[in-house]
Amino acid sequence: MPFVNKGFHARRPTDGAHKLPPGQYETQDFPVLTAGPTPRIPLVNWEFRLEGLVESPAKWTWNEFNALPMQSFNPDIHCVTKWSKFNTKWRGVSLDTLLEHVQLKPEAKFVMAFSYGGYTTNLPLADLRDGKAFIGLEYEGKPLAPEHGGPARLVVPHLYFWKSAKWVQGLRFMADDEPGFWEDNGYSMHGDPWKEERYRADDEPTLDNARFRL
Ligand SMILES: Nc1nc2c(c(=O)[nH]1)N[C@H]1C(S)=C(S)[C@@H](COP(=O)(O)O)O[C@H]1N2
Ligand SMILES: [Mo]
Numbered sequence: 001m002p003f004v005n006k007g008f009h010a011r012r013p014t015d016g017a018h019k020l021p022p023g024q025y026e027t028q029d030f031p032v033l034t035a036g037p038t039p040r041i042p043l044v045n046w047e048f049r050l051e052g053l054v055e056s057p058a059k060w061t062w063n064e065f066n067a068l069p070m071q072s073f074n075p076d077i078h079c080v081t082k083w084s085k086f087n088t089k090w091r092g093v094s095l096d097t098l099l100e101h102v103q104l105k106p107e108a109k110f111v112m113a114f115s116y117g118g119y120t121t122n123l124p125l126a127d128l129r130d131g132k133a134f135i136g137l138e139y140e141g142k143p144l145a146p147e148h149g150g151p152a153r154l155v156v157p158h159l160y161f162w163k164s165a166k167w168v169q170g171l172r173f174m175a176d177d178e179p180g181f182w183e184d185n186g187y188s189m190h191g192d193p194w195k196e197e198r199y200r201a202d203d204e205p206t207l208d209n210a211r212f213r214l
Contacts, residue, residue: 021084021194021196022194025083026085027083030085031083033162034147036118041151041167044062046062047059047061047062047169048060048065048152048170049169050101050170051171051172052171052172052173053104053107053174053175054102054103054105054173055103055104057102065137065152070137071091071093072090072091073157074090075088075155076157078161079162080161080187080198084193088139089139089140090134090136090139090155091137092152093134095134098135104173108173108174108175109175110173110177111171111172112171112172112174112178113165113171115165115168116169119165119166119181120165120181121180122178122179123159123163124177125173127190128156133154133155133156135153135155136153136154137150151167152168153168160187160188160191163191186199186200187199187200188200189209
């Protein structure tokens with residue numbers, strides 16, 4: 001009997017059965033990867049915003065944000081520099097919860113996450129829905145450390161970890177996909193580790209991707 005199953009590579013790992021995406025290795029550490037200095041955001045000045053293609057923008061102060069319903073998340077995370085870390089322990093607010101607070105315009109299909117300090121990263125809106133993404137506030141039972149994006153970071157574990165914007169300040173909803181910081185420097189517009197979408201040249205060919213092709 002052939003043992004191979006066509007759907008095998010597309011299937012997501014189930015709890016307890018962790019899997020490495022192609023080209024990744026497992027690490028126990030939690031490496032810090034930041035382009036630039038770590039911004040320090042006093043909590044009295046912190047705010048989180050949903051803006052762009054919404055009927056009316058939403059905005060939360062730190063206290064308001066912390067009053068939102070929180071959940072635990074234990075994802076495996078995968079960095080494009082090839083480390084993966086299994087079973088990370090977070091608490092945070094699901095993007096599904098946040099999206100209940102805005103009415104999106106029908107043409108909203110993409111998102112630009114923007115951070116204190118100026119970092120940006122783009123994602124399809126569909127990749128933030130259905131329990132796939134959250135704003136992480138606690139890591140291993142403690143407030144998220146500044147070097148890992150505290151007070152709050154986006155976490156989108158099913159995509160390479162550069163999509164998980166540290167020190168996130170808000171999300172801007174857009175009709176068309178636009179490159180963020182790393183994407184503008186040659187990294188994939190989508191970044192699915194299971195499809196090994198590391199670089200722009202790994203993406204579907206478009207006019208915009210032509211300059212990243214050899
Ligand atoms: N604001 C901001 N977010 C960021 C980055 C950054 O430089 N600035 N680096 C990204 C990259 S490339 C990775 S791999 C992860 C690293 O997160 P960590 O430092 O918590 O491991 O954060 C991502 N989010
Ligand atoms: Mo990264």
